[in-house]
Amino acid sequence: MATQEQFQALYETHLKPKLVVFEEQRKGIVKKFVPVLIGYFVLMILLVLLLVKAYEESYWPIVSIISMIVLSGGILIYYSKLVSPYTKNFKTDVVGSIVTFIDENLAYNPEKTITLAEFRASQFEEYWPSVDSWAGEDYVEGLLGKTAVKFSEVHAQYKTTTVNSKGHTRTTYHNIFKGLFFIFDFNKDFDGFTIVLPDYAERHLGQFGKMLQSWKANLTHGELVKLADPEFEREFVVYSDNQITARYVLSTSLMRRLLTFRRQLNKQVYLSFVNGKLYMGIPVDKDLFEPTVFKTLLDFNLIREFFEYMQLGKDIVDDLNLNTRIWSKQ
Amino acid sequence: MSDTLLVLIGVLVLAAIIVMVLYNSLIGKKNQVENAFGGMDAMLKKRYDLIPNLVSTVQQYATHERELLEKVTSLRSQAIQGNLSNDDKVELDNQISGALGQIMVAVESYPDLKANENFLQLQASLNEIEEQISASRRAYNAAVTDYNNGVEMFPTNIMAGMMNLKRKKVFEITETERQNLNVGELFQR
Numbered sequence: 001m002a003t004q005e006q007f008q009a010l011y012e013t014h015l016k017p018k019l020v021v022f023e024e025q026r027k028g029i030v031k032k033f034v035p036v037l038i039g040y041f042v043l044m045i046l047l048v049l050l051l052v053k054a055y056e057e058s059y060w061p062i063v064s065i066i067s068m069i070v071l072s073g074g075i076l077i078y079y080s081k082l083v084s085p086y087t088k089n090f091k092t093d094v095v096g097s098i099v100t101f102i103d104e105n106l107a108y109n110p111e112k113t114i115t116l117a118e119f120r121a122s123q124f125e126e127y128w129p130s131v132d133s134w135a136g137e138d139y140v141e142g143l144l145g146k147t148a149v150k151f152s153e154v155h156a157q158y159k160t161t162t163v164n165s166k167g168h169t170r171t172t173y174h175n176i177f178k179g180l181f182f183i184f185d186f187n188k189d190f191d192g193f194t195i196v197l198p199d200y201a202e203r204h205l206g207q208f209g210k211m212l213q214s215w216k217a218n219l220t221h222g223e224l225v226k227l228a229d230p231e232f233e234r235e236f237v238v239y240s241d242n243q244i245t246a247r248y249v250l251s252t253s254l255m256r257r258l259l260t261f262r263r264q265l266n267k268q269v270y271l272s273f274v275n276g277k278l279y280m281g282i283p284v285d286k287d288l289f290e291p292t293v294f295k296t297l298l299d300f301n302l303i304r305e306f307f308e309y310m311q312l313g314k315d316i317v318d319d320l321n322l323n324t325r326i327w328s329k330q
Numbered sequence: 331m332s333d334t335l336l337v338l339i340g341v342l343v344l345a346a347i348i349v350m351v352l353y354n355s356l357i358g359k360k361n362q363v364e365n366a367f368g369g370m371d372a373m374l375k376k377r378y379d380l381i382p383n384l385v386s387t388v389q390q391y392a393t394h395e396r397e398l399l400e401k402v403t404s405l406r407s408q409a410i411q412g413n414l415s416n417d418d419k420v421e422l423d424n425q426i427s428g429a430l431g432q433i434m435v436a437v438e439s440y441p442d443l444k445a446n447e448n449f450l451q452l453q454a455s456l457n458e459i460e461e462q463i464s465a466s467r468r469a470y471n472a473a474v475t476d477y478n479n480g481v482e483m484f485p486t487n488i489m490a491g492m493m494n495l496k497r498k499k500v501f502e503i504t505e506t507e508r509q510n511l512n513v514g515e516l517f518q519r
Binding site: 188189225226227228243244245246247248251252325326327328330 | 366369373451453454455457458461462464465466468469471472473475476
């Protein structure tokens with residue numbers, strides 16, 4: 001397993017020279033963009049002044065507002081055109097090197113993503129709202145030891161539509177899940193589904209929370225699984241369509257390993273075991289693996305963060321012992 | 331109709347509903363325990379099916395382990411006889427677990443056997459079944475705990491008393507099974 005020290009060495013010898021080149025490109029972009037940005041602000045101020053001065057005239061206000069919209073759209077397009085080749089090259093070159101460094105059997109594709117169909121197979125939607133909007137990037141796929149793994153950054157949202165008193169409909173999108181989504185080939189064969197979610201109700205409401213969960217389970221295809229490990233029960237709630245399969249998948253040792261993993265990570269984890277696969281979601285607020293534009297790239301902490309997130313796939317395989325193949329699935 | 335009569339009918343209906351809910355929840359829990367025991371039984375049967383295969387494969391290589399193999403075979407034929415009480419069944423299965431564990435340890439001294447493709451496959455199936463048996467036991471224990479809570483907790487305990495439902499015993503890990511765990515460590519589970 002690649003350690004922090006090894007990564008530091010890679011950073012110094014291999015990544016830093018690349019970053020220096022990208023840093024030059026970044027400065028070039030800033031140099032080009034800042035004058036345009038200043039021009040944009042000056043024009044915007046003038047247009048606002050025009051709007052205020054001439055708001056009673058017939059067509060000037062409209063001209064002013066349309067110009068503002070066109071200008072804002074224009075600067076956005078200009079910015080993304082300016083930055084996109086830089087981002088793309090950075091990802092292929094730097095993020096790609098990090099992925100290969102973690103394991104040479106892993107392949108990285110900045111534009112691909114875990115698909116909505118693959119996400120749907122996890123059956124998380126049984127307990128979450130159904131997905132209306134799906135996006136993702138930074139896809140990694142490969143074989144870690146005996147375990148096939150793929151993951152990417154994903155962003156799933158659902159929409160709500162409200163109609164106000166004037167009859168206008170308004171569509172709003174809400175987050176379901178944003179972060180890294182993993183799919184592992186699990187080391188045991190099984191049918192059906194078992195879903196492990198962070199437990200809020202039981203932690204705050206105790207026995208009453210458990211009753212609520214049991215009712216909730218009745219609304220879906222699953223039933224609540226009460227496991228014998230009290231610490232695990234406090235952290236997670238488990239639903240499954242089969243009480244025995246749920247315990248076959250969540251062996252006593254896997255429960256311990258999951259607890260340790262979740263505590264070390266210090267983030268929520270969402271797991272779903274479906275037909276021989278393990279699906280795992282780890283929420284992350286920010287957009288990962290993106291190069292900075294207005295801050296320096298020569299920042300070890302920034303690159304180390306990319307490394308740590310990319311390393312998670314391998315950490316999970318090791319921490320959950322997914323390469324142990326002593327059962328009939330090889 | 332007088333108000334008192336209405337209130338009385340209301341109270342009676344409510345009482346009937348409460349009794350029904352309590353009764354059904356207890357029966358549900360009791361059936362869950364039986365269901366879980368059935369699930370465990372199915373897993374144990376899977377293991378019985380595997381034993382003849384295992385014995386014949388090991389026999390070819392491990393010539394000095396005849397006694398051990400005969401023991402497993404005889405335990406198996408006792409277990410599949412059918413007319414056994416649940417407690418006897420459990421006891422027999424603990425013995426089978428122990429004997430299988432001993433075979434897996436004995437096998438360590440036969441490198442040819444350990445390299446045999448057929449044996450490796452059997453070993454993997456056996457590991458899988460042991461894991462499934464352990465899962466079904468935990469499921470059974472959970473069902474029993476749920477049932478026992480129903481029998482002892484207020485207000486279902488009153489109903490349980492009238493229905494003459496008694497506490498059931500959960501599985502305890504026996505000495506042989508602890509040994510089994512150590513065997514597991516040999517394979518670096």
